Amino acid sequence: MARLSETLAQLAQAQRAAAARFAEQPEGEDSRLRPLESFGANPGALRALTYVPEATSDRRMPLVVVLHGCTQTATGYDRGAGWSDLADRHGFAVLYPEQQRANNGNLCFNWFDAEDIRRGGGEAQSIRSMIATMVRDVAIDPDRIYVTGLSAGGAMAGVMLATYPELFAAGAIIAGLPYGTATSMSQALDRMRGRGLPADPALAALVDGAAPAGGRVPRVSVWHGDADATVVPANADAIVAQWRGVHGLAYAPDEVEQVEGHAHRLWRDAQGRAAVEEYRIRGLGHGTPLATTGADGLGQPGPHMLEAGISSTLHSAAFFGLIERPSARAAATRAKPKPASPRPHPWSHSPGRSQVGDMINGALRAAGLLR
Incomplete structure (x- = not known):
């Protein structure tokens, strides 16, 4: 069996090779983002960049916190997903x-x-x-703060929703993993493959124990490609179950529809608000779904930034309440689902894999972590 360290080195090499093409543009030359300096306690030793459009009114702006994926940078992810472009159009900070x-x-x-x-x-x-520094120093509405992220960034978005729920009105988790299910590298690799995921009640309990009780519960949008061989779709099922449990929602969704050719499920709370939703993107591997062409085109394809004919950025912004739902290209057919007893997720997923997924799986196989 190959050593785990050798496997991780292979994984790093594969990811860096895939990211090289997207990194050809110098980060410092075309970035619209600006560093946020001196933001207080920084035990994680992270860097912060921001985009704040010119104020168009006296009202406080919403804020979207965006967490990039592995091998990516803030500028690269912004170029791919288009969040700062959307912020310009609709007057929110990033x-x-x-x-x-x-x-x-x-x-x-x-x-x-x-x-x-x-x-x-x-x-x-x-x-x-x-976030606290942005609220203090920029005209940010503290009741309209949102978080989204891809892959490891999606998992970290789930971390923020679970540990600081009072900060966030909603979040969007893309190709991510459920909160609290891994506390080591070996567990992380297992969860990425869908192994060892807890049962639904235990998933909800992980979130319930992450922050003091009694605060608000953020609304959550979940995005996952059905051909994702890096973080398998079982993780999307687990994220939905986790937040459905936290919200106290039934197993069966309130709405099932096709949006721009992709499956969409929606759960509403007792007040009729969209509390949890899931998009399962047909044929998509591991990455952020983009729609970069046409009148509503946004973003730029690259490694893990994948043309899908549907924009997770636009639809997430609509879920947050920042823009109207992108309905021009959505031919949705809604159907009230019949009540059903709990069972495995009914949607099969394609065995297709991206080139990056094949490389990662090869590294996992070399370590004996994947058959």
Whole structure:
């Protein structure tokens, strides 16, 4: 069996090779983002960048916190997902926490490190300090703060929603993993493969124990490709179950529809608000779903920034309440689902894999972690 350290080195090499093309543009030359200096307690040793459009009114702006994936940077992710462009159009601010290579050689947020995922510690505390500084120094509406992220960044978005729920009205987790299910590298690799995920009640209990009781419960949007061979779709099922349990929602969704050709499920709370939703993107591997062409085109494809014909950025912004739902391209057919007893997720997923996924799986096989 190959040593785990050798496997991780292979994984890092594969990810860096995939990211090289996207990094051809010098980060410092075309970035719209600006550093946020002196933001207080930073036990996670993270960097912070921001985009704040010119104020168009006297009202406080919403804030979207965006967490990049492994091998990515804040500028690269912003270029791919288009959040600062959307902020210009609709008058909200963007905060990009950025991982440093000294903390993680692949630039992943450490979503599996117990110290970094607890309230008041590590990277979670660093991100909370950034948000507090933005609220203090910029005209930010503290009731309209949101968080989103991809992969390790998606998992860290879940960390923030669980550990600081009072800060966030809603979040969007893309190709991520459920909160609190891994506290070591070996556990992280197992969870990425869908192994060892807790049962639904235990998933909800992990969130319930992460912050003081009695605060608000953020609304959550979950995005995952059905051909993701890096973080398998079982993790999306677990994230949905986790937050459905925290909200006290039934197993069966209130709405099932096709949105721009992709499956969408929605659960509403007792007040009729959209509390938890899931998009399962047909044929998509591991990455952020983009729609970069046409009148509503946004972002730029690259490694882990994948053209899908549906924009997770636009739909997440709509879920947050920042923009109207992108309905021009959505031919949705709604159907009230029949009540059903709990069972495995009914949607099969394609065995197709991206080139990066094949490389990662090869590294995992070499370590004996994948058959």
